[in-house]
Each structure stands twice: as structure tokens, then as C-alpha cells.
């Protein structure tokens with residue numbers, strides 16, 4: 001892996017002065033440099049529409065690293081990294097300006113990765129600009145940031161604009177959750193451990209809960225967020241990707257098409273939510289003023305730039321049914337929201353009860369096993385099991401106990417890389433398995449569009465919840481009416 005990544009290449013970072021580039025992409029590239037995963041002849045070409053000298057660009061990158069990295073900048077790494085930086089001032093909507101990039105990229109045919117860290121509305125224009133400057137060949141790749149569209153129709157337009165110039169094999173759609181260590185570990189857990197592999201279906205599993213709670217609000221992104229809402233921001237991509245990895249059949253191999261074929265099959269089996277069942281299967285919420293860890297925070301409608309009429313949801317809870325053999329009768333409950341009490345991404349698999357209880361004297365009903373996969377923070381895996389309490393009394397006294405694997409304690413030396421480090425590396429390597437294929441994006445939109453339509457048809461409005469709570473009361477009811485509760 002190291003030797004492949006070490007091949008010299010050009011990485012062209014469109015939108016290099018933007019928030020994502022400064023906060024995540026430039027620090028991640030620095031980390032790849034630190035780990036010696038970038039060849040000495042690799043170039044990083046930042047592109048934006050401002051007049052910036054080479055020195056100013058290098059200073060801007062240094063500022064981004066010192067602002068957003070938790071560690072000190074290492075001088076040696078910085079010397080090597082800064083030598084790779086170049087800048088091109090380009091108005092991305094003007095094809096004539098792309099010759100400035102051509103002057104910088106290596107004219108020898110080698111891999112060029114074009115990272116579009118810009119609004120998706122200009123992806124098409126960037127592709128046209130690259131084409132008109134003769135900057136596309138079969139060694140050229142594009143990395144597309146999310147969201148790809150606002151619904152199925154608009155995502156098809158964007159995908160078509162890109163597909164006019166780039167084959168699917170050259171197109172890398174980002175879902176940064178796929179780059180998280182703990183997401184990758186889902187594959188290890190499910191397909192490297194027969195204990196789980198053989199119990200992973202409706203025979204053994206009662207239901208699954210997926211929670212992606214965020215402490216943050218919308219962080220000054222009113223313009224973007226109010227148009228998107230939590231459904232488009234988190235469910236259409238991250239939660240459906242996690243669900244697909246949990247629910248998919250074993251892929252033939254780890255290669256990109258095998259894994260993505262299986263994920264797309266799950267998306268095809270999601271039972272549509274319509275106006276007839278949307279009220280019992282979904283909950284929308286919007287945070288009101290409240291407190292997070294004791295600190296008062298404003299409500300969504302009081303955020304900077306807010307529109308007091310907005311009906312955009314900041315919380316979504318959904319009961320998902322997967323209509324296939326494996327998951328028949330096993331609901332997946334999803335919930336995600338801004339301004340929850342804590343940042344927490346967790347998958348909880350509730351196994352079925354034992355068919356018969358021979359321990360009635362000590363336990364009237366035996367609690368079922370629970371497998372908790374903690375994706376962030378406190379990354380780890382936990383299994384709740386019943387144990388006999390040691391002792392000489394005549395009773396079989398049982399107690400619920402936990403087998404708890406904490407990643408930080410078990411892998412003490414390991415550094416958990418940021419998702420973007422992994423994804424940038426994979427894009428340089430040409431491995432698409434951690435990127436989202438077009439049919440996945442469109443399959444997810446198709447299902448999500450159905451929910452929006454059902455919300456419209458039933459005049460559903462988000463229910464308020466105080467910031468710092470786990471969503472509106474209706475979220476608890478979503479589970480309670482099935483005789484269950486959130487963990």
C-alpha cells in the first residue's frame with residue numbers, strides 16, 4: 001500500500017480556501033506527508049478565485065494547520081509538505097482560466113486527483129473547464145463532496161454532468177463516515193468473526209438501533225442547513241451507509257464492486273414510507289432553546305441568519321423495515337439530531353430472548369444479549385451477557401455483565417486517523433471501495449424522497465425539542481408502540 005501511494009501524482013484541490021479544505025483536507029494531507037505516504041514529487045495544487053501569491057498560499061495552509069490540528073506542526077514534515085504546495089487563481093465557472101492549472105500539473109501522464117471541495121452546483125462547470133484545458137485522460141480522477149443533489153432528480157443532473165467527462169471508475173463520491181476506523185471495523189466484526197456472522201439475521205436478532213447524535217447545532221451554516229435539514233445532511237448519506245453495512249449480505253470480496261453491489265441491494269429492499277404510514281414510522285424534530293452540558297444554547301430559529309418560519313428538521317427518527325429474507329420482521333430504528341446531549345454514534349444490536357427460561361428462580365424473564373458497537377467517541381465493542389454470580393448458595397443467581405473491548409486500551413500504540421486521511425489516501429491509491437457508487441446515491445435519494453413526499457402530503461411539521469435532549473417525546477413513542485425503548 002505504501003509503495004503505491006508513494007507514486008508521484010498531482011492533487012488539485014478546488015475550493016482550497018473553503019471551510020472543509022482548511023479544517024479537514026489540508027490537515028489530512030499533512031498527516032499523509034508525516035506518515036511518508038506522499039512521494040517527494042507529488043504536488044498539491046490549491047485552486048480558488050482569489051489573487052494569492054505563492055508565499056501567501058503557503059502561509060494560508062500553515063495557518064489552517066495550526067488552527068485546526070490538535071498537534072504542533074512538525075518542522076521537518078512542514079518543510080517537505082510546503083515544498084509540494086502550489087496555487088492557481090481560477091474562476092471555476094470560466095473554462096478559459098483552466099490553462100493556469102495546466103501550467104502547473106506535471107505534463108508527464110500521471111495520476112491527477114481533482115478534489116471538488118466546492119458547492120456541487122459548480123461540479124459540472126469544473127468538469128467542463130478541465131476538459132477544455134485538455135486536463136482529462138484515463139489517469140484523471142475526481143473526488144466529489146456531498147451532498148450530491150437535493151433529491152433524486154437533482155442528483156441525477158449532477159451525476160450526468162460529471163459522467164459526461166468521467167467514467168464511474170474515475171469518480172470517487174465522498175461519504176466521510178466510510179473513512180472512519182470504526183466503520184471499517186464493522187466489516188471486520190461481521191465477516192471475520194463466525195460468532196457474529198452466523199447469528200446475523202431474523203432468527204437471532206430482534207431489532208437494531210442506530211444513533212448518530214451531535215452536540216453541535218448548525219455552526220453558522222444556516223444557508224446550507226436550512227435548505228438541507230437533518231434528513232439530507234445525515235440520513236440520506238451517513239446513516240443509510242451504516243445501515244447498509246450492517247444489513248448487507250457477505251460480499252464475495254472486499255473489492256469495490258463486490259462491497260457496493262451488496263450495499264445497493266439493501267437500499268433496494270428498504271420498504272417505502274408513504275402518507276399511509278409516515279406518522280407511525282417517522283418523527284421530525286427541531287431544537288428549541290435549551291442547554292448542553294449546563295451551557296445555555298439558542299433554539300434553531302434563533303440561530304444567526306435564521307428565518308423564523310422555517311420548518312426544517314434538525315432531528316429525524318425512523319423505523320426502517322428491510323424487505324428481504326435475512327431481515328424479515330427485524331426493524332431498524334434510526335435517530336439523528338443536532339443539539340443532542342452528547343456526540344455519540346452507536347449501533348446497538350438487540351438479540352432475541354431465549355426460547356425457554358430454565359432460570360426462573362433467579363430471573364423471571366431473561367434479558368436478551370445486546371451487542372453495542374461504539375463508533376464515536378470511546379470507540380469499542382461491548383456485549384451484554386448474563387453470568388452466574390460466583391458463590392456456594394444453592395441458587396443460580398444471574399447478573400447482567402459486559403464484555404467490553406475499548407479500542408484505545410487494546411490498541412494503545414495506534415493513532416486513529418481522521419476519516420479524510422483514509423479517503424484521500426484511497427483516492428490516491430485508486431481504491432473505490434470506500435466511496436459511494438452512483439446507484440447507491442440514487443437508491444438512497446429515491447427512498448428519502450418518498451419520506452419527504454409523505455411529510456408534504458400529511459402536512460407534517462417538526463416537533464420542538466429542547467436543545468440538550470434526545471429529540472421530541474414522539475421519538476420515544478416511535479419505539480414504545482413496538483414495545484421497545486431507545487438505549
Ligand SMILES: NC(=O)C1=CN([C@@H]2O[C@H](COP(=O)(O)OP(=O)(O)OC[C@H]3O[C@@H](n4cnc5c(N)ncnc54)[C@H](OP(=O)(O)O)[C@@H]3O)[C@@H](O)[C@H]2O)C=CC1
Nearest residue numbers: 015017018019020049091092093117118119120145146147
Ligand atoms: N464544511 C464542512 O464541514 C463540510 C462540507 N462538505 C461539502 O464540501 C464542499 C465544500 O464545503 P465548504 O468548504 O464548507 O464550503 P465553503 O463555501 O467554505 O468553500 C467552498 C469554496 O469554493 C469556492 N468557490 C465557489 N464557487 C467558486 C467559483 N465559481 N470559482 C472559484 N471558487 C469558487 C469558494 O470560494 P469563495 O471563498 O471565493 O466563495 C470557497 O472557497 C461542499 O460541497 C459541502 O457541502 C461536506 C461535509 C462537511
Ligand SMILES: O=C1O[C@H](COP(=O)(O)O)[C@@H](O)[C@H](O)[C@H]1O
Nearest residue numbers: 176177214216233234238345376
Ligand atoms: O457530513 C456531515 O457530518 C457532520 C458530522 O460528522 P462527524 O464526523 O463529526 O460525526 C455533521 O455535523 C454535518 O452537519 C454534516 O454535513
